[in-house]
Amino acid sequence: MHSIAGLIKPPVPEKKLAEETLHGVTIRDLFRYLEDANDPETRRFVEAQNAWTRSLLDPQPGREAIRNRIEELLGIGVIGAPQIGGSYYLYTKREGAQNQAVLYVRQGLKGADRALVDVNSWNALGTTALDWFYPSHDGKYVCFGTSENGSEISDLQVIETASHKLLPVNIKRTRAASVAWKHDNSGFFYTRYPNPGEVPAGEEVYYRKLFYHSLADASDGSQDKLVFFYDKDPQAWPNVTISDDDRWLLIAVSQGWTRVNLFLRDLLSNAPPIEITEGKDFLYGGDLYRGSIYLTSNEDAPRFRVFKVDVTKPAREHWREIIPQSPGARDAVLQAAHVIGGRLFVTYEKDVTAEIKIFDVEGRFLADVAMPGLGSLAGLGGNYDSEEAFFNFQSFTVPTTVYRIDMKSMSADVSLWESLRATIDCQQYVVTQVFYPSKDRTQIPMFIVHGKDVKLDLQNPTWLSGYGGFNVSNSPSFRASVYLWLERGGVFALTNLRGGSEYGEEWHRAGMLEHKQNVFDDFIAAAEYLISEKYTNPKRLAIQGGSNGGLLVGAALTQRPDLFRAVICQVPLLDMLRYQNFQIAKLWIPEYGSADNPEQFRWLYDYSPYHRVRAGTEYPAVMFMTADTDTRVDPMHAKKMTALLQAQAANGQSAERPILLRLDVKAGHGAGKPVSKQIDELTDMFAFLFWQLGVEGSRVIG
Secondary structure, eight states: OOOOTTSOOOOOOOOBOEEEEETTEEEEETBGGGGOTTSHHHHHHHHHHHHHHHHHHTTOTTHHHHHHHHHHHHTTOEEOOOEEETTEEEEEEEOTTOSSOEEEEEESTTOOEEEEEOGGGTOTTSOEEEEEEEEOTTSSEEEEEEEETTOOOOEEEEEETTTOOBOSOOBOOOTTOOEEEOTTSSEEEEEEOOOTTSSSTTOTTSOOEEEEEETTSOTTSTTOEEEEOOTTOTTOEEEEEEOTTSOEEEEEEEETTTEEEEEEEETTTTOOOEESSTTOOSOEEEEEETTEEEEEEOTTOTTOEEEEEETTSOSGGGOEEEEOOOSSTTSOEEEEEEEETTEEEEEEEETTEEEEEEEOTTSOEEEEOOOSSSOEEEEEEOOTTOSEEEEEEEETTEEEEEEEEETTTOOEEEOSSOOOOOSSOGGGEEEEEEEEEOTTOOEEEEEEEEETTOOOSSOOOEEEEOOOOTTOOOOOOOOTTHHHHHHTTOEEEEEOOTTSSTTOHHHHHTTSGGGHHHHHHHHHHHHHHHHHTTSOOGGGEEEEEETHHHHHHHHHHHHOGGGOSEEEEESOOOOTTTGGGSTTGGGGHHHHOOTTSHHHHHHHHHHOHHHHOOTTOOOOEEEEEEETTOSSSOTHHHHHHHHHHHHHSTTTTOSSSOEEEEEESSOOSBTBOOHHHHHHHHHHHHHHHHHHHTOTTSOOOO
């Protein structure tokens, strides 16, 4: 083993005790001062930590080879399913060394592609991102949002498709906007957040409202008419859909990830919106078409079903079920239903793989869409009057590929948008789906990917990843960087934990609030399965997760530090007693709970990774990865956890099994991160993992 202990001494974080009593329990916090990013001591701490991290990662052998291969792999790019506006096809694509995706437009199915919005030309650093876009129905205009440094706080602009002329429209604070164009192009409905000073300080990330903007009005939106605000809950967020005759607005107001309230507004009468789901603790969403709402819901149906609702009789007693939920608990889960070409395109997920079925508007089955394999959908494009539809398909071994569905033949033919050119031979790898028992014997699905020549001898470097939350399905997707791991003889495992949507709302609720420990148990059981089946051993097992997945690996490393050698913990939540006080985190109280509530405090305190650290315990080597402009999860979590582990873990001051912090600048939670920064980040991640797991070309760890 090549020692690196003499390179530089780890920084010793300063301790400043803060105490408080919550529900009769005294909470001691040595590093609360690190919550203030502007405190000079916090800045010095971050500077020292980044220097320590660089001193260990920069000398790692093979870094240049890692970086070169990552550049090649990310050069494969990504492509989105086209959205149709009249005769125009609009889609995003990033390829080669481009930092950000470009919005392209094609007129006619066989027309030439034109770059309509290329933010790469706006910013040499590549830190301006295209966040979202909405074409008008005839495609004459496109409304789009851009943001800086990964902030996701979009500026809304409008461009004329034919001329590429930007209209004098620039509306701030349109994060993750929902937009609905009027069919005559006179204007559009959209959502935005308040400006500083309009609400109490710190609350600008809430109070999302729906406005109407006329293209003849002031360019900054300051004179736009307020259409809707859900004043019962400032943390709720509305989305909007408009009917094909411009008469009706369907407003879906989300409260957390378990409840949506639906409102219907008649624009002809200008009457106040009618709440059609009042008091219902379920999820609802819908399309408007020819006087009906095609409403998808898990109301008394955890695997979701579809109702047809007459807009003139929206009361619950008039709803008519047209597509029932699947009968069995492990049957396909209905994900969404969209009206395309006068038919219902219904997407399902069965054992974490995607299906598409086509029904008529009365719910009569018409056809299955022939999927190209076992994988996931990353987008579905088409309008209510389209003669075609598009979907984006990908899997572990298939880069993103766009397929076109001919509405006449109902067959899924490859469209003019071909699959991206890969620099890898995907056929050299094997994908297996297994089911393993968790602590309570619940069967959990997991995908395992490796080269055909891998032997089950306990010696394979193995990377286990998971998420388990917010009703998100961790379905198979093409992760180009994983191939660097596979090429070095590694095994990649992706587990589908409770808390996601893999098996419907019951699966989701089994991993939230007081049941959150189930998610951690599922993940720990996945690691134990990989060891018992001889894929690997604890010295060659690494875990990785980001955001809610960062909480997951944080819980795993504090609950079972003996089970892993290395941890990549990205943009994580870790202090679960104070998380709700930062950034947009109040939105997540319905999923996690809040320490302000005595009952919820108990389970949060039991698993909160920051409060589970035990002095003198040897923990895995950990690299916390975060960013200074993350507007979702505050970087204070990673800072405090780094300091606590360095201060109290048996290996806290180790240069061989280190606790590291990597804090990026001009970067956010992940969305909109330029490829150049992704390359830097992945180079550090793989250098760390190869080093710690003893992968060929790196220092061997004893």
